[in-house]
Amino acid sequence: MTRQIGEAILDLKNVSLSFGGVKALTDISFDIREHEIRAIIGPNGAGKSSMLNVINGVYRPQQGEIVLRGERFSRMNPYKAAKAGISRTFQNIALFKGMSVLDNIMTGRSLKIGSNLLQQAFWWGPARREELAHRAKVEEVIDFLEIQHIRKTPVGRLPYGLQKRVDLGRALAMEPSILLLDEPMAGMNVEEKQDMCRFILDVNDQFGTTIVLIEHDMAVVMDISDRVVVLDYGKKIGDGAPEEVRANPDVISAYLGAGH
Amino acid sequence: MLYRENGQFKTSYADDQQLFPIAQDRWSILALTVFAFIGIPLLVDEYLLRAILIPFLILSLAALGVNILVGYCGQITLGAGAFMAVGAYAAYNFHSRLPGMPLVLSMLLGGVTAALVGIFFGIPSLRVRGLYLAVATLAAQFFTDWVFLRVPWFTDHAASGSVSVSNLQILGWQIAEPVDKYLFCLFWLTVFALLAKNMTRSAIGRQWMAIRDMDVAAEVIGIRPLFAKLSAFAVSSFYVGTAGALWGFIHLSSWEPAAFSVDRSFQLLFMVIIGGLGSIMGSFFGAAFIVILPIVLNQFLPALGRLVGLNISTAGVSHAELIIFGSLIIFFLIKEPHGIARLWSTGKEKLRLWPFPH
Numbered sequence: 001m002t003r004q005i006g007e008a009i010l011d012l013k014n015v016s017l018s019f020g021g022v023k024a025l026t027d028i029s030f031d032i033r034e035h036e037i038r039a040i041i042g043p044n045g046a047g048k049s050s051m052l053n054v055i056n057g058v059y060r061p062q063q064g065e066i067v068l069r070g071e072r073f074s075r076m077n078p079y080k081a082a083k084a085g086i087s088r089t090f091q092n093i094a095l096f097k098g099m100s101v102l103d104n105i106m107t108g109r110s111l112k113i114g115s116n117l118l119q120q121a122f123w124w125g126p127a128r129r130e131e132l133a134h135r136a137k138v139e140e141v142i143d144f145l146e147i148q149h150i151r152k153t154p155v156g157r158l159p160y161g162l163q164k165r166v167d168l169g170r171a172l173a174m175e176p177s178i179l180l181l182d183e184p185m186a187g188m189n190v191e192e193k194q195d196m197c198r199f200i201l202d203v204n205d206q207f208g209t210t211i212v213l214i215e216h217d218m219a220v221v222m223d224i225s226d227r228v229v230v231l232d233y234g235k236k237i238g239d240g241a242p243e244e245v246r247a248n249p250d251v252i253s254a255y256l257g258a259g260h
Numbered sequence: 261m262l263y264r265e266n267g268q269f270k271t272s273y274a275d276d277q278q279l280f281p282i283a284q285d286r287w288s289i290l291a292l293t294v295f296a297f298i299g300i301p302l303l304v305d306e307y308l309l310r311a312i313l314i315p316f317l318i319l320s321l322a323a324l325g326v327n328i329l330v331g332y333c334g335q336i337t338l339g340a341g342a343f344m345a346v347g348a349y350a351a352y353n354f355h356s357r358l359p360g361m362p363l364v365l366s367m368l369l370g371g372v373t374a375a376l377v378g379i380f381f382g383i384p385s386l387r388v389r390g391l392y393l394a395v396a397t398l399a400a401q402f403f404t405d406w407v408f409l410r411v412p413w414f415t416d417h418a419a420s421g422s423v424s425v426s427n428l429q430i431l432g433w434q435i436a437e438p439v440d441k442y443l444f445c446l447f448w449l450t451v452f453a454l455l456a457k458n459m460t461r462s463a464i465g466r467q468w469m470a471i472r473d474m475d476v477a478a479e480v481i482g483i484r485p486l487f488a489k490l491s492a493f494a495v496s497s498f499y500v501g502t503a504g505a506l507w508g509f510i511h512l513s514s515w516e517p518a519a520f521s522v523d524r525s526f527q528l529l530f531m532v533i534i535g536g537l538g539s540i541m542g543s544f545f546g547a548a549f550i551v552i553l554p555i556v557l558n559q560f561l562p563a564l565g566r567l568v569g570l571n572i573s574t575a576g577v578s579h580a581e582l583i584i585f586g587s588l589i590i591f592f593l594i595k596e597p598h599g600i601a602r603l604w605s606t607g608k609e610k611l612r613l614w615p616f617p618h
Binding site for chain 2: 056058078079081082083087088090094095096097098099103106107108109110111113115117120121122123127128130131132135136139170171174
């Protein structure tokens with residue numbers, strides 16, 4: 001491994017989030033260092049997905065702040081997050097069903113489009129050149145994820161595992177500095193999980209992308225992540241290297257069940 | 261056997277991204293366009309031009325506009341008739357109040373005005389969707405109906421909002437005969453259909469579709485819903501507005517607000533549903549279907565009735581028209597929500613393999 005884990009790139013400070021009377025997250029603080037793979041684990045309903053939604057601004061926490069590369073965001077929104085280089089995949093695949101794989105991944109380039117509507121309508125020089133340049137970039141992503149054979153297929157027709165891969169492709173097309181993965185391996189068979197692990201490790205290794213990962217497969221989490229944060233009922237109950245977390249008695253009782 | 265892309269290899273992304281990547285499509289569309297420009301004016305009589313082809317071309321343009329908003333961006337609208345009216349009356353005002361205004365420019369400005377009004381009535385789409393948005397756009401319909409009937413300034417103080425234009429010409433070309441009108445509409449439609457195709461295959465089109473399919477995910481990858489939705493409203497209203505200007509100036513040449521009633525809005529929505537949501541081709545299919553079906557029914561239903569000894573009156577035919585429309589819309593919504601365009605593309609896919617489907 002050539003990658004070097006750097007300073008904290010993203011710092012979450014005392015984040016609390018509630019929906020009416022339901023407390024989804026209570027006073028959670030942790031940081032994410034540059035180039036690391038950071039896993040968030042916890043039982044169902046622990047607030048893992050809410051955590052990701054707070055990071056990229058889909059949910060607004062009532063308290064706390066997000067410090068991204070030294071810049072404070074008390075009110076993050078999805079557009080700002082995307083601009084700042086945060087991209088994500090979704091737990092329940094949120095692809096654009098009516099579009100082909102190619103077009104889906106092309107939408108990941110949206111922020112990098114410089115031509116305006118009129119230029120695009122006339123297929124004018126800058127718009128056309130840009131389209132070709134982005135196509136070349138997207139083809140790199142397609143090669144990387146080994147989905148060349150399905151690039152023209154509407155995503156609705158693809159099997160689940162491939163849809164997950166396209167979802168990752170769309171996030172990668174943004175060339176993010178931080179990639180949030182919400183259960184990238186849920187519902188996959190062993191072979192598909194191995195592929196997905198390989199892609200995650202390669203992304204982290206080749207592009208230096210910082211990865212925040214929610215995953216239920218403990219073997220995978222313990223294998224590929226550098227540090228793990230554990231949530232339970234919206235509270236943080238453990239944080240540290242995989243071995244530390246595995247030895248933490250709170251985590252064992254909460255996560256693996258008291259009788260373990 | 262003929263429709264097959266074997267041997268058509270693409271060696272660059274530019275080749276792969278062209279308008280019609282399959283050579284057979286390219287040639288047949290080109291042939292169709294040439295035929296429409298040269299063949300039809302030579303072959304077709306005045307009645308057919310006036311009663312079928314000109315309305316078909318103009319309503320295709322309007323359907324294209326509605327399809328951009330409903331089919332591509334997923335924002336339902338019942339205000340298309342309103343935007344047609346705004347386009348027509350705005351173009352009329354530019355044309356009649358500013359002497360020496362070129363015809364094309366006043367029609368384009370009519371479209372721009374419609375686009376601005378469209379953006380205004382599109383603002384609710386940022387908060388509400390589906391049925392609620394349909395009701396909000398319906399407000400545009402009733403508002404413009406009222407404005408053009410009751411506010412005399414917009415219609416140059418004409419009685420009951422009835423206005424007329426005459427002596428239309430472009431650089432000395434008098435647009436008076438049906439053939440001239442047909443060619444003008446055809447040229448206009450060809451240009452704007454091409455622009456629409458370009459928009460839908462480039463970044464803006466992908467943004468619209470992304471918003472349509474999954475708006476949260478679209479926002480997360482950096483698409484601003486505000487821009488995507490309002491630009492769809494603007495472009496759509498522009499198309500519908502210029503279609504309204506064509507309808508008023510070229511097809512009717514004198515009109516009143518009733519020409520753009522709520523019936524027209526529904527008719528345009530039916531066109532895109534039957535023709536195919538999210539398909540440029542579908543807009544043409546839908547317009548053709550809705551323009552031609554009443555005429556076909558008019559011709560054949562009485563004959564069919566006589567065959568079985570029934571005498572079907574004119575009123576009976578127009579009732580039958582409504583019944584058949586209604587049932588077709590239900591049929592399409594259930595069986596093929598992507599309309600005739602999807603049937604067409606399924607047919608093409610089958611044809612690629614024919615006669616050896618395995």
